[in-house]
Amino acid sequence: MTLQATLFSFVNRWECDENDHLNVQFYFSRFEEADRQFRLTSGLSETLVGARRVRHVRYHEELRTGDLITVHSCIAFDGPHMLTVVHELRNAGTGALAATALDGYEPSANSAKTLRQRFKDFQCAMIAEATPRGIPTGPSGLRATLAGLTAKGAEICYRGTVLPRDIGIDGKADDRYALSCCTDGVAHVWQRTPMNLAYLNENGYGRVAVEMKLTWATPLKTGDTVVVATGFTGVNAKMFTMRHHLFESRTGRLAATLDVVALTMDLSTRAAVDLPAEAHQSISKMLID
Template identity: 80%
Template sequence: MTIQATLFSFVNRWECDENDHLNVQFYFSRFEEADRQFRLLSGLNETLVGARRVRHVRYHSELRTGDLVTVQSSIAFDGPHMLTVVHEMHNSATGTLAATALDGYEPSANSAKTLRQRFKTYQTSMIAEAAPKGIPAGPANQKVTLAGLEAKGAQVVFRGTVLPRDIGVDGKADDRFALSCCTDGVAHVWQRTPMTHGYLTENGFGRVAVEMKLSWATPLKTGDMMLVISGFTSVGARTFSMRHHLFESRTSRLVATLDVVALTMDLATRKAVDLPPEAHQAINKMLID
């Protein structure tokens, strides 16, 4: 059993956001590159296991400008999917686990034994830190409609066009593009709560994601126009959850869904803070689930 070194990288200043840490879209782009390298090393491909159903990311510690980044990848047959690829991202200067990603596949049940044998060299046990915590492991509901979401109170927070620079090696818009659309739109989701831009600025707080799950439904290609419509799905003492839906604008075709668990961070202490009671009440009244 061996775990594969699949990425060696570095946090550039231009990849960091208003919280002065690596923006989530660049975590996803690094996991995407690590996955490409792992596929090459292991021989994993869609012919054997089908298309990836989800990429489930948990953020464990911040990566900031100048940090060294490595990713190690392996296959866990004891993960939440029939075949789970686990990517572990570390700050390689400190050894700290920065983030984990689970790529979920559901090959045919009768191929399990064959796959275990084929990939035994790349198999490791699932690590507890990567296990889903605030978001279910399976793909999001792909039967939602734009009209149905609007009727539940979800709102459009982003509109854009797929440009050539947004296309991956497979000719389709990549994970980083989907994340960038959602991160551009997410401030408008927060603005619907008492935790507005003004509130966050006044208190020295930042918007932070701690867990995400990306489920692709259909592809986007160069020139496609798209939108993001978002709503809240749960709220707790310190965290709340939202769901972003990407639709192709011309046909209102669902493209992808991004589930997010978010919290407010004190930018001085870099610690999570409780949601104000009025935010808890306001979000609870706007749930779309």
């Protein structure tokens, strides 16, 4: 069975960030809508497969103002989860693959045969480009506490409130809201490294994410106040990883984690550049894992 067309969209100027490309929170909002449409078409529901455990996104090519977007979706039983929904987001003007998302579910092992039969018209082979690279596939950081993280060196980079506009059709804060909290705060995380704003501006570089994994732990509702605490989890020659932890701040309840693979991009060539040696050393000393 071919991939199902689940979204037709467009990049608005107001959705682009300081790097002049579509901000990651709006990739997540496109995948969220595509998922709703796929569920409607296929009959997939939490009653059958349980709640989504993770949404794992890889970014393959930039999208700029005015670009056309399509998303196609399917179920890959050969994916990294017992049941994996794959979303393929393309630049409809060029056909280029711009991003992929894997939605991971872990239904009962004895239901596998039944699910394969039930969703036989919506199956496809796993898309190689969507395979996780820099982040493990399963949920992560779900036992973290704010006190424990700060003791390890994580720092708060964002505070905010869940507003009515942040709520999805299920009455809970949606993926875009979680991403917006983290993307609004992440510049303060970079500022802790030698790759601070002055360094980026002097060299004509930008901050870029190439892979992300969102894991919801507990829901957020209108009026909840939130705080994001972030720590570094790894570093190599060109990339480093971090984990954002989104807490409901009144009770300290963990709401979600967002794992990120980040790099520095030359804004003229739009290519990744090596991290300076001092950044590698600095981040290595601040790892929380």
